[in-house]
Amino acid sequence: TSTKKWWKNAIVYQIYPRSFCDSNGDGIGDISGIISKLHYLKELGIDAIWLSPVYRSPGYDNGYDISDYKDINPEFGTMEDMERLISRAKRLGIKIIMDLVINHTSDEHEWFQKALAGDDKYRDYYYFREGVGSSYPNNWGSFFGGRAWSKTEKGDYYLHLFSKKQPDLNWQNPEVFDEITDIMRFWLDKGVAGFRCDVINIIYKESLENGKKRFALTGKEHYLNTDGCHELLKRFNEEVWSKYKTFIVGETVFVTPDDAKLLSDENRKELDAVFFFEHMDVDNYGIKWFKKGFKPSRLIKILDKWQTALEVPANYLENHDQIRSVNHFGNVGKYWEKSAKLLCGLNLSLRGVPFIYEGEEIGMTNGDFKGLRELKDIESYNINQSLKKMLLVHSIRRKLILQTTRDNARTPVQWDASDNAGFTTGIPWLKINANKSFINVETELRDDNSILNFYKSMIEFRKNSEALQDGxxxxxxxxxxxxxxxxxxxxxxxxxxxxxxxxxxxxxxxxxxxxxxxxxxxxxxxxxxxxxxxxxxxxxx
Ligand code: TEU
Ligand code: CA
CATH class of the missing domain: 2.60.40.1180 (Golgi alpha-mannosidase II)
Structure with missing residues (x-):
């Protein structure tokens, strides 16, 4: 029916621009590269692209540290390129969903720079606090290990739940609301169809009090799923999103089904759908670096719980922060192909909106990194420092980090079997997997029995199935x-x-x-x- 929301039957494909396709030989994927692959994506059968950040950024967290929300990272292209991407995609019936990173900005954002220079208006955009005695303002921990506060040259501290290059915005300040909603409108007016909202359920800090001591993320009870956050989401929805035909999916960390229901219940008019993480953590001891064996029965229990709890879960088996799903839940040996196809079938048969991450459709595997030196991820770097402080020896740190590093999912997409896998004519920013020789788009397009062709058929099957779409x-x-x-x-x-x-x-x-x-x-x-x-x-x- 015409009142049905467009995204309810959509299949979304996530692009991590840096690793997708490089058009000019600098070794970094870019917007022109994406445009050159739009027909490939159309053939695959997807309806929308979630584009990881392409905004101007110094790139310490590959774009999740934004220095100008209304500009494009020159490494990725220009605003004209972005407009071209939106219109070309539109012509093919593909919608573009941008990543919206509003828990924090880059420390190189003009707002933060003005704040550091002492401008009171902008100091109040962030959390600057004096230390307590000779110590930090509170005991909160960072998502990337270590403390959530860093010292400025003046001797006070600022809050950053991620790296010190990512200061947290102060969402208690109404001016921050006005700035960010203005940015949302800017992109929606350009024809973007929605947002994937980065760590959206932690943006509103209820207080800056000390948290209950935990092994990781001390302080989280002061900012997870706060009433203030729900209030903000309602206002975003009412004042901005509802005025366009948007699809808004939230990345929501540490959510239970009950939290997720509150955040995405249609009647509450906050988010349309949420990404939960419980299935990602099925094989660790609560902290992703400490892994235990994967048990399919646990995964099944978790998926069943979420299928039952939510009307429209955002389903995914991998993304740019997780290891490759075939390593995670499948088999990279004898059953590589069968298990990759099984995971495709599973992801596309569940109730909800399925997300496919670039390379997943050809069965890409974790990076074959030989040592920590080959990694680029700031999280891996910071965690290595934290594990050093815990006095773990190099061989152990190496093992823990290589099996879990986010770079596993960020190796360049393997387009063909040539030296640089058809990703670039230059030197790739991150090492390309040796298995590009047989895991690549060109080879799989030619093979009727390939994982890629299985994805195509499964997508088509879902599109033609009332039960899979709406059942x-x-x-x-x-x-x-x-x-x-x-x-x-x-x-x-x-x-x-x-x-x-x-x-x-x-x-x-x-x-x-x-x-x-x-x-x-x-x-x-x-x-x-x-x-x-x-x-x-x-x-x-
Ligand atoms: O991720 C949030 C987040 O919690 C992860 O980085 C986390 O470390 C990991 O997924 C736990 O398994 C989002 C983005 O997706 C990520 O790329 C950014 O680094 C982060 O926010 C900060 O913006
Ligand atoms: Ca490039």
Whole structure:
């Protein structure tokens, strides 16, 4: 119907511009590079692009440190390039969703520079505080390890929940609200279709009091999902977003299903959807650097919980902050191809809005880094410093960081098998994986049986399926490491089977005919699922 929101049946593709495609040989992906691949994305079948930040930035956190919200990072191109991207995409029916990073700015933003120079108006855009005795203003910790405060030349401190190059904005100041909503309108007027709001549920600090002591993120109870944050979201929605046909997805850290419901309930008119993290943390001890073995049964429990809790979850299995999903939940050995296809099937069968991260559609794997020196991520750098303070030796730090570093997902997209994988003619900013020789777009486009072609078919299948797009969700009893669920609409009932193990798994088969699978008909069995088998079975209703 015409009143249905456009994004409810959309499939979104995330681009991390630095790593996507370089058009001018400087080794850094750019906007012209993206434009050159729009037809590829159209063919893939996606409806919208979430563009990680392209704003002007000194790049200490690859653009998540913005120094001018109304300008484009010259490394990525010009404002004309950006306008061209929006209009070319529009012609192809692809919407552009920008990343909106408003918890903090870069310390090189004019506002912060004026604040440092002593301008009181701008000092109140941030949190400047005197130390307590010879120590920090409070005991809060940073997301990237270490303290959340840094000293200025004058001897006072400023708050930064991320790196010291990312001072937090003071959302209690109404002028900050006016500045940022003005920026939102600026981009929406240019034709952008919405925002992915970075760490949006931590922007409003209720107080700057000491937090309960924790191993990580001491202080979080003072800023997570505060009433002030809900209030801000309501006002963003009412005063700006609702005036355009936007899709607003929030990156919301440490949320429970109840928190997420409050943030994205349609009637509350705050966010449209949220990214939760519980499934990302399925294989760690609460802190991502300390990993434990992956158990499919845990992943299934978590996904089921969120499927049941939320009407429209934002579904994803990887992004620019996480390791590659085939490393995380699949198999990079013998079952690389089968497991990548299974994860595709899973992500695109769940209820909600599916997000695909660049390279996921060809089964890209974690970076093959040999040492910490090959890494570029500021988080990895800072964590290494923190782990040093904990007196962990180099070999251990190396192991912990290499298996989890965000750079695993940031290696350049592998377009072909040539030396620089068709990503650049120059020297890539981050090392390209050796497996580009067989994991690359060109090779996979030619192979009917490739992961890439599986994505294309699965996307098309979803687009043509009322049950997958709008149906309800119900888990079906199964062995704990096999995920079986139904998606059902008025005219269609589908049984989805996901064997998340590398074993044959005996299961009960329901339904009539197999509509989709990552195994050939001749390879399939009647009484069990093959390793990493994915099946969609249609049942008559
Ligand atoms: O991420 C927030 C965030 O919490 C992660 O960086 C976190 O360290 C990791 O995902 C935990 O597993 C957002 C952006 O996505 C990230 O790239 C930025 O560095 C960060 O905010 C600061 O803007
Ligand atoms: Ca470039």
């Amino acid at each position: 309800n969700y119900r888990r079906v009893a199964s062995p704990s490491d096999v995920y079986i669920f139904t998606r059902e609409s008025t005219h269609e009932r589908l049984y989805i089977y996901c064997n998340l193990t590398n074993f044959n798994k005996a299961v009960e088969f329901y339904g009539d005919n197999i509509a989709f699978s990552n195994y050939e008909e001749s390879e399939r069995e009647n009484f069990f699922l093959k390793p990493y088998e994915f099946r969609v079975v249609v049942s008559n209703i």
